[in-house]
Amino acid sequence: MHFAQYYLDCLSQASYLIGDQTTGRAVLVDPRRDTDDYLQDAEAAGLRIELVIETHIHADFLSGHLEIARATGAAIAFGEAAETGFPIRRLRDGERIHLGEGDGEGVTLTVLATPGHTMESICLVIQEHPDDDVPFGVLTGDTLFVGDVGRPDLLSAAGHSPEEMAARLHRSLHTKLMVLPDATRVFPAHGAGSACGRSLSTETSSTIGDQRRLNYALQPMPEADFVRLVTAGQPATPGYFAHDAALNRDGHPLLDAGPPAALTLEEALAARDQQGAVLLDCRPLTSYTQVHLAGSLHTSLDTRFAEYAGTVVAPGTPIVLLAAPGAEREARVRLARIGYDHVIGHLADPAAVLADAQTPVRRSRRIHHTELPVEGGQLIDVRNPAEYQAGALPGARSIPLAVLPDRMGELDPARPVVLYCRSGNRSVIAAALLEAHGFGDVCDVLGGYEGVAAGAG
Missing domain, CATH: 3.60.15.10 (Ribonuclease Z/Hydroxyacylglutathione hydrolase-like)
Incomplete structure (x- = not known):
């Protein structure tokens, strides 16, 4: 056998x-x-x-x-x-x-x-x-x-x-x-x-x-x-x-695993504005938090990339990838594994684009657990229900990452939003999602619940 x-x-x-x-x-x-x-x-x-x-x-x-x-x-x-x-x-x-x-x-x-x-x-x-x-x-x-x-x-x-x-x-x-x-x-x-x-x-x-x-x-x-x-x-x-x-x-098209087309920043932004494309940054988390295109979503190839992408990107949405050089084909294949085939291209030379003074960029705001609570803030736990039930930060509200796209309307975009997960990965993904939907004051807790627990110990 x-x-x-x-x-x-x-x-x-x-x-x-x-x-x-x-x-x-x-x-x-x-x-x-x-x-x-x-x-x-x-x-x-x-x-x-x-x-x-x-x-x-x-x-x-x-x-x-x-x-x-x-x-x-x-x-x-x-x-x-x-x-x-x-x-x-x-x-x-x-x-x-x-x-x-x-x-x-x-x-x-x-x-x-x-x-x-x-x-x-x-x-x-x-x-x-x-x-x-x-x-x-x-x-x-x-x-x-x-x-x-x-x-x-x-x-x-x-x-x-x-x-x-x-x-x-x-x-x-x-x-x-x-x-x-x-x-x-x-x-x-x-x-x-x-x-x-x-x-x-x-x-x-x-x-x-x-x-x-x-x-x-x-x-x-x-x-x-x-x-x-x-x-x-x-x-x-x-x-x-x-x-x-x-x-x-019901059936699906056969896989096309070829590399996505290289796009300029102008072409990427045009795809966003004219076709409703999302800019999906799949670089490592630290690279994203240091600098990223304003309005981009994030999930790193270092993690459960496709699953998280399928959480924050609606099926059928055109996608422009921001990947480390040479990683764009892997990103496309991993998206195809969940049926996300509409990758229209990737940003050519993202490092140079993000370093250009004319590029609209942001830096993620991340806070230490000693900075909690944030005055007027909405503290959101994006872990799964069982994790939340096992222990949560005082005053935290449970909105798991998987349902956050459908429940953003429960949050007040005029008030600060503070997010945390187990270790800090899902909270960055959640923060990117809220930023892309117009929330102006968003941060996440460095190290997540584990970091808070370790600090308290």
Whole structure:
């Protein structure tokens, strides 16, 4: 058996290539949109990707099933409950996919229908030989993570309550996954940092036995207690999730990963004024805070760039990048991974432009925790709800970064706004967003809540 996990740190996303080396037949599971790594590795291993399987309709990234199908001729498969805008193979609960010479031979995948995170969610049990007593592993998608389980609230807009989906998730976990042998390896679709769950581990694999012992959501409890537990304190949902889910369900243009065009400052500003483009500064945080174009947004390539960009930039908005020289192509690909394809160019030689005395620039205002409170200020905590509930600065109001674009109207632009997060990254992103929308007196707390706590200690 050929088995490979591809883990993308910046989106906390995992995909998998599984093949039978005796036949060269292979399947690819939950691929990202830029597919060169899969295709090159399959060719090097003598494998033909015949099927691309999605464990569910993803919301946090744009999947590469259409790109793989175009490149290889592979069929696209989803769980039986999926409804898509393109032809798919529907995988039934209990169906076995044999990659060997014939039915009942070679590497085998068994489909488990596991609704709960979404209705069409599936898991895939992998056996190197069909009669193995202990499976090699199970691809658990967004049903089971290392240290957590999938969030059940993403389908609320489709008429499925979080409580209903959590009850389905409980049954899926205990009737489909927890009956597997303890030695079965667990390979999830996401790890720490993903908004698809609440407290995912940094580990990218585990075992059923370890999860049975250590995962808080798998401890013995009545279903009603499980429902209450997993519906509380979930991270705020980034604004691009609904956009990506629709593209993954209905279809999307194939990836164009070429470098964006170089623009002058005049062309960049014209794109902003005439086309409604946003100026997205993806340089390191310290470079941005020292000097940046007035009105530009910020999220650094050093962080969860695409996720934060999808939080502060509305889907479909034209984008002009301000990147360190040579980083503009990476920025474009990472935006494409969440379906943000409308990158119309990048600012040529941003350092020279920002150093020009004629360029409209700003410097971020950052304050030390000893300068709190700010007279007349609105103190805003942009961390996730669970972080806020675990401890917050006195007088702080919770508006998570993911929902700030929709809740800016709750703030008074005539009064100072003071922002903080855990360590100072999200607060700078939030400050840039408010500045770009006309807030004149905005600052953030250096070092965030951790810095305040350390200073107080």
